[in-house]
Amino acid sequence: MIAVDAMGGDYAPDEIVAGALAAQREHGVTVLLTGPPAQLRLVIARLGAGSELRVVPAEDVVGMNEGALASFRRPRSSIAVACQLVRRGHAQAIVSAGSTGAIVAIARQRLLSLPGVPRPGLAVVLPTHPRPTVLIDAGATADPKPEMLVQFGHLGVAYAQVALGAVAPRVGLLTIGAEPGKGNQLTRRAHELLASEPEGGALPLAFAGNVEGGDLMAGSVDIIVTDGFTGNVALKTLEGSMRFAATEMRSALTSTRAARMGALLQRRGLRELHDRLDAESYGGAALLGLGGTVVIAHGASTARAVSSACALAASLTRGNITENVRIRLGVQPDRRGSHFLRRDR
Amino acid sequence: MIAVDAMGGDYAPDEIVAGALAAQREHGVTVLLTGPPAQLRLVIARLGAGSELRVVPAEDVVGMNEGALASFRRPRSSIAVACQLVRRGHAQAIVSAGSTGAIVAIARQRLLSLPGVPRPGLAVVLPTHPRPTVLIDAGATADPKPEMLVQFGHLGVAYAQVALGAVAPRVGLLTIGAEPGKGNQLTRRAHELLASEPEGGALPLAFAGNVEGGDLMAGSVDIIVTDGFTGNVALKTLEGSMRFAATEMRSALTSTRAARMGALLQRRGLRELHDRLDAESYGGAALLGLGGTVVIAHGASTARAVSSACALAASLTRGNITENVRIRLGVQPDRRGSHFLRRDR
Numbered sequence: 140m141i142a143v144d145a146m147g148g149d150y151a152p153d154e155i156v157a158g159a160l161a162a163q164r165e166h167g168v169t170v171l172l173t174g175p176p177a178q179l180r181l182v183i184a185r186l187g188a189g190s191e192l193r194v195v196p197a198e199d200v201v202g203m204n205e206g207a208l209a210s211f212r213r214p215r216s217s218i219a220v221a222c223q224l225v226r227r228g229h230a231q232a233i234v235s236a237g238s239t240g241a242i243v244a245i246a247r248q249r250l251l252s253l254p255g256v257p258r259p260g261l262a263v264v265l266p267t268h269p270r271p272t273v274l275i276d277a278g279a280t281a282d283p284k285p286e287m288l289v290q291f292g293h294l295g296v297a298y299a300q301v302a303l304g305a306v307a308p309r310v311g312l313l314t315i316g317a318e319p320g321k322g323n324q325l326t327r328r329a330h331e332l333l334a335s336e337p338e339g340g341a342l343p344l345a346f347a348g349n350v351e352g353g354d355l356m357a358g359s360v361d362i363i364v365t366d367g368f369t370g371n372v373a374l375k376t377l378e379g380s381m382r383f384a385a386t387e388m389r390s391a392l393t394s395t396r397a398a399r400m401g402a403l404l405q406r407r408g409l410r411e412l413h414d415r416l417d418a419e420s421y422g423g424a425a426l427l428g429l430g431g432t433v434v435i436a437h438g439a440s441t442a443r444a445v446s447s448a449c450a451l452a453a454s455l456t457r458g459n460i461t462e463n464v465r466i467r468l469g470v471q472p473d474r475r476g477s478h479f480l481r482r483d484r
Numbered sequence: 485m486i487a488v489d490a491m492g493g494d495y496a497p498d499e500i501v502a503g504a505l506a507a508q509r510e511h512g513v514t515v516l517l518t519g520p521p522a523q524l525r526l527v528i529a530r531l532g533a534g535s536e537l538r539v540v541p542a543e544d545v546v547g548m549n550e551g552a553l554a555s556f557r558r559p560r561s562s563i564a565v566a567c568q569l570v571r572r573g574h575a576q577a578i579v580s581a582g583s584t585g586a587i588v589a590i591a592r593q594r595l596l597s598l599p600g601v602p603r604p605g606l607a608v609v610l611p612t613h614p615r616p617t618v619l620i621d622a623g624a625t626a627d628p629k630p631e632m633l634v635q636f637g638h639l640g641v642a643y644a645q646v647a648l649g650a651v652a653p654r655v656g657l658l659t660i661g662a663e664p665g666k667g668n669q670l671t672r673r674a675h676e677l678l679a680s681e682p683e684g685g686a687l688p689l690a691f692a693g694n695v696e697g698g699d700l701m702a703g704s705v706d707i708i709v710t711d712g713f714t715g716n717v718a719l720k721t722l723e724g725s726m727r728f729a730a731t732e733m734r735s736a737l738t739s740t741r742a743a744r745m746g747a748l749l750q751r752r753g754l755r756e757l758h759d760r761l762d763a764e765s766y767g768g769a770a771l772l773g774l775g776g777t778v779v780i781a782h783g784a785s786t787a788r789a790v791s792s793a794c795a796l797a798a799s800l801t802r803g804n805i806t807e808n809v810r811i812r813l814g815v816q817p818d819r820r821g822s823h824f825l826r827r828d829r
Contacts, residue, residue: 206663240661278660281668315623315716316585318551323626323713352720356728368668371660372714373721375697380725383701388733392750401746405737 141452142221142230145174145182146200147237149439155236156182158445160192165446168453171230173197173217195220201237203438207244218242222249225431232452236436236445243279243426251430253461255341255470258283259428260291261367261435262298263374267358273299273308274355274363277424278371285328288312288364292333292344293467294427295362301458302425302451308361311350313369321349325366333364340469352376423448425455432460486797487566487575490519491545492582494784500581501527503790505537510791513798516575518542518562540565546582548783552589563587567594570776577797581781581790588624588771596775598806600686600815603628604773605636606712606780607643608719612703618644618653619700619708622769623716630673633657633709637678637689638812639772640707646803647770647796648706656695656705658714666694670711678709685814697721768793770800777805 143159145152152174159170160183172179172194179194197220201209213219218237222245224230235242239261247259260276275295280287292310299305312330314322319330326349333346347360355363355377365373392402423444426433432455436448488504490497497519504515505528517524517539524539542565546554558564563582567590569575580587584606592604605621620640625632637655644650657675659667664675671694678691692705697718700708710718737747768789771778777800781793 206661206666240666281660313717315626315713315720316551321551321585323711326713352717352722353724353727355721356724366668368660368671369714369717372658372697372710373717375660376700376718376721377697377725379698379701380722381729382698384726384729384733388729395750395752397749398752401749404742404746404749405740407740407743 140230141168141170141449141456142195142224142233143170143172143445143449144218144221144233144235144237145172145179145194146197146217147203147235147242148436148445149203149236150441151236152179152182154440154442155445156192157186157442158440159234159449160186160188161442161446162449162453163191166450166453168449170449171195171221171224173220173224174200195224197221201241201245203238205238206240209238209241210244210248216245218245219249222246222431222433226250230431231456232431233433234436234445234448234452235433236438236440236448238438239278239424239435242433242435246426246429246433247279250433253428253430253464253470255468256290256294256428256464258287258290259426260287260294261370262295262425262427264303265355265377267356270305270358270361271303272355272358272361272363273303274313274365274370274374275427276365276367276370277374278367279426280367282368283325283366285325285332288325288329288366289332289344290428290468292346292362292364293341294464295364296344297460297463297467298425298427298455299361301455301460301463303361305361307345309345309347310362310364311347311354311360313352313355313363313365313373314349315351317349317351319349329364337469342467342469423451425451427460428464430461432456485575486513486515486794486801487540487569487578488515488517488790488794489563489566489578489580489582490517490524490539491542491562492548492580492587493781493790494548494581495786496581497524497527499785499787500790501537502531502787503785504579504794505531505533506787506791507794507798508536511795511798513794515794516540516566516569518565518569519545540569542566546586546590548583550583551585554583554586555589555593561590563590564594567591567776567778571595575776576801577776578778579781579790579793579797580778581783581785581793583783584623584769584780587778587780591771591774591778592624595778598773598775598809598815600813601635601639601773601809603632603635604771605632605639606715607640607770607772609648610700610722612701615650615703615706616648617700617703617706617708618648619658619710619715619719620772621710621712621715622719623712624771625712627713628670628711630670630677633670633674633711634677634689635773635813637691637707637709638686639809640709641689642805642808642812643770643772643800644706646800646805646808650706652690653706654690654692655707655709656692656699658697658700658708658710658718659694660696662694662696664694674709682814687812687814768796770796772805773809775806777801
């Protein structure tokens with residue numbers, strides 16, 4: 140069961156509801172929509188899906204320009220209610236196209252921690268060749284401890300295995316300079332931890348050493364581990380550079396009449412290239428390390444993107460990513476039989 | 485007088501000597517070459533410049549793959565001797581195309597600190613429109629204090645004024661999220677310092693607030709301030725993305741026979757685009773905040789690039805960038821009449 144925040148996103152609720160319906164019809168995912176019931180009922184009726192979709196009432200909405208403070212300001216928001224559904228065991232994962240900052244803050248506050256993972260990491264899939272690369276953390280935890288980077292490595296491996304079918308994922312550490320001693324204090328210590336034998340029953344990570352900013356799109360490792368500050372700067376730099384390159388390319392290819400004629404001959408190739416360089420092409424981000432995964436779709440998501448996000452959330456749930464992480468970290472289930480510890484313990 | 489490390493760079497010493505000669509002949513810069521005299525004399529003779537170029541002996545050479553440890557291993561390297569020339573007042577700036585890590589370490593060890601600037605910052609010029617953007621620090625100081633980011637702001641302003649002719653340069657802080665409270669501990673505190681009144685006689689900075697990774701190529705501010713770790717990751721991510729985009733573009737434009745014909749029609753535009761997207765197009769990096777500027781040219785520099793680097797070093801010297809920084813920071817000259825304090829005081 141996937142809880143879908145029907146009110147998050149530039150095209151909410153119409154495109155979100157349509158996407159959730161498509162996921163349920165086409166991918167066999169069962170969804171619970173959160174939002175104002177009267178408004179959502181109208182949208183559902185318009186889609187001719189009267190009895191197919193269930194709605195859980197949430198009166199408040201987090202705006203797309205709201206940040207982390209929304210977690211305190213809006214206890215009854217559609218995203219907070221979606222988290223509550225996971226916390227109470229009515230759903231296993233959440234999909235939202237709302238503000239990333241607000242979603243991360245609300246999920247950290249409302250969902251339980253995974254044992255052995257004190258802070259969540261945001262995983263983003265970069266469209267590298269020949270295989271995609273998982274960048275984690277892309278912005279959930281700005282000041283992690285070195286140990287947390289090792290945990291992010293385990294979260295990334297679990298994600299690559301469950302969502303991308305990676306067989307023996309290799310983990311790189313994002314830093315400056317290739318040698319082990321290079322970097323800042325955080326990465327030098329994290330390098331030592333990643334390179335040493337795992338502690339306390341954790342499985343070993345296939346650590347491939349340091350990678351640099353220039354390796355982000357090289358596809359040389361399966362997972363790139365970093366703190367949420369550096370990861371967010373790097374991801375946005377990547378997106379900004381691709382946008383810059385695409386704009387420059389467009390002007391180069393249409394600068395003269397001859398060039399414009401040339402561009403006509405390249406229509407197909409250019410369209411494909413545009414799709415590949417598209418800043419949004421890496422798909423949604425997955426917030427991992429909490430008792431329940433949150434798939435954060437782009438703010439501008441249409442029904443199709445929401446449907447894909449629901450399918451990703453369902454596949455992470457089916458692949459039992461949280462149990463997978465627990466085993467990787469060698470953490471025993473809680474004595475009370477729950478796999479999740481309360482954040483405040 | 486500019487000290488030129490004749491032995492640093494992939495094409496040293498031939499291209500370095502040729503570039504230094506060109507700078508002296510064309511830009512009216514006087515250079516001192518450092519390196520093994522016998523070897524350099526041969527190169528100089530081959531260029532027909534027998535009496536034009538002065539050589540200061542340096543027996544040792546730092547390899548292109550050597551890092552910071554070279555500062556201890558090679559006290560008589562050509563770059564160490566070049567630093568010594570500045571320290572003793574025989575030259576005002578240094579040009580080297582050697583390993584950045586080694587140059588930064590050697591310069592930090594051998595040159596004096598500027599008063600009020602405990603750590604140097606590496607400034608790189610990004611080719612943004614309509615005006616270029618200075619990114620500082622691109623990798624000299626991996627773990628700075630928040631106060632140092634403010635000093636980097638002043639170094640960046642002085643650089644933009646002296647080297648780029650900026651009139652009222654605006655300073656942005658690289659972080660995650662646009663609001664003041666966003667970021668990690670370092671940038672939250674740096675934001676407070678940048679936004680508050682300057683202390684101790686320093687001139688005010690025109691602080692334009694937070695910028696994100698996606699703004700690096702936007703040209704919205706004149707200077708982007710960051711720590712050396714984040715700056716280096718961002719710069720290399722930028723370069724890697726441009727390379728990735730260029731490769732993808734090449735394959736899109738030559739994927740079919742029609743597309744190849746189209747590319748013929750676009751030759752000129754594509755060549756110009758290639759130059760603009762070229763990872764190396766941002767020119768050399770300038771290490772600022774020491775008693776003497778070091779212009780670090782690319783490892784693959786040819787004579788022309790070395791000549792430009794010499795011209796940049798000369799213009800920073802003529803513009804009196806160190807005095808400029810001293811005034812900006814409101815620091816009085818040393819009582820003994822020297823503007824520079826010893827690092828160990």
